[in-house]
Amino acid sequence: MTFFKAAKMKKTLFVGAAVMAAAASGLAYAAGGGGTGNYKMEHVHWHFKGAMGTYDKAAAQRGYQVYREVCASCHALEHLSFRHLGDKGAPFYNPDFPNPNDNIIVKNFAADWQIEDIDSDTGDIIERPGVPADDFPDIYPNAAAAAGSNGGAIPPDLSVIVAARGGGADYLYNLLMAYDTPKPDYVELTPGLHYNPVFEGHKIAMANPLSDDLVEYADGTPATTKQMALDVTEFLAWSADPKLEQRKGAGLMTMVYLSLLALMLWLSYKRVWRDVEH
Ligand code: HEC
Structure with a gap:
């Protein structure tokens, strides 16, 4: 087979595959299977x-x-848990309440839900308002x-x-x-x-x-x-x-630290080798 023939066959195969793929995706579309129509x-x-x-x-x-x-x-x-709403980086974080269990908004949100619990005196299943520590x-x-x-x-x-x-x-x-x-x-x-x-x-x-x-x-x-x-x-x-904000904050600090380290290494290299012909 000459080079040209092989190339032509490849091309035909490629076009054929493309047509089949297009047909398949069209079918999937018609069946409501793929894409967003x-x-x-x-x-x-x-x-x-x-x-x-x-x-x-x-x-x-x-x-x-x-x-x-x-x-x-x-x-x-x-x-x-409700308290997660008041963690650092969370929607209701308030620096006045580093412990989210004390955060008034979080407490109110928790109390807005009824939580199933067991009455410690009678052993009965009861419902009580939530507290920040509840899930x-x-x-x-x-x-x-x-x-x-x-x-x-x-x-x-x-x-x-x-x-x-x-x-x-x-x-x-x-x-x-x-x-x-x-x-x-x-x-x-x-x-x-x-x-x-x-x-x-x-x-x-x-x-x-x-x-x-x-x-x-x-x-x-x-x-x-x-x-x-x-x-x-x-x-x-x-x-x-x-934890996205903490992670991104830590990433930035790492970059700053590494940049300073690189700068100091470069300066000390310059100093150590300053009188040496190289
Ligand atoms: C009346 C009940 C009901 C309410 C209210 C409701 N959902 Fe749903 N939701 C469902 C059911 C049932 C399914 C499962 C659908 C299915 O599998 O076909 C579902 C599925 C979902 C999914 C999964 C889709 C997927 O890719 O599998 C998401 C996300 C979602 N709901 C978000 C929401 C959000 C956000 C709200 C509030 C704005 C909401 N739902 C309110 C009943 C509800």
Whole structure:
């Protein structure tokens, strides 16, 4: 086989493979399997991205309000205790209360939840208001109850969801924003499923949880759907990576230290070798 023939065959094979790949992705699209269909993903400029990123505290505080008033009826925060809200780098950190157990806001938030406990005198199961040391409670007694209340689908824990999903914060934000996308005719929904082109398979058991003015923000910010989606994502980005600010701060200190060390090494090298021909 001449070189030219081989090259031509390669080209034909390549074009053939490309056509097949395009056809396959078209089929997957038609089946609602891949991509985000007729929805265009929005890339948000998150405050916490980048080498020196920090969380937007006001946004994360509003995000907690959205979680508490909207998402918490179905989704738990398994990996969080109330006191974590008042840790350094957390949305409600207050330097006057280095110990978050003393933070008044955190205490109030905890007391707003009912926690199951055992009465130490009678041994009965009781409910009492939460304290900062308590974990966020489970929403359902077990997985069967969670599925039973949600048409067979289990609302996942949200505390690490931003880290657990490819696309992270952008995924969560767009998932919440994509509900208004018109449903193409070829997508058929069974009762209890909703069209959401960002969700894998495009059919989700969660109804659109947000609508304009669903909450009344404590800080007076207008509660548009977009604002709430941004804010709850900021809060859940923090809960998925609460040590981000400390880590980035330590990284900066390390860079400063290494730069100074390099400078001193260079100066001492100059000094040691100053009278030597080299
Ligand atoms: C009425 C109950 C309910 C409420 C309220 C609710 N969800 Fe859901 N959510 C669900 C259910 C059920 C699922 C599982 C959907 C599925 O698997 O099809 C789910 C799934 C999710 C997922 C996972 C998507 C994935 O990629 O697997 C995220 C993220 C989520 N919800 C975020 C939120 C946020 C944020 C809020 C509050 C703004 C919220 N949910 C409010 C019931 C709810």
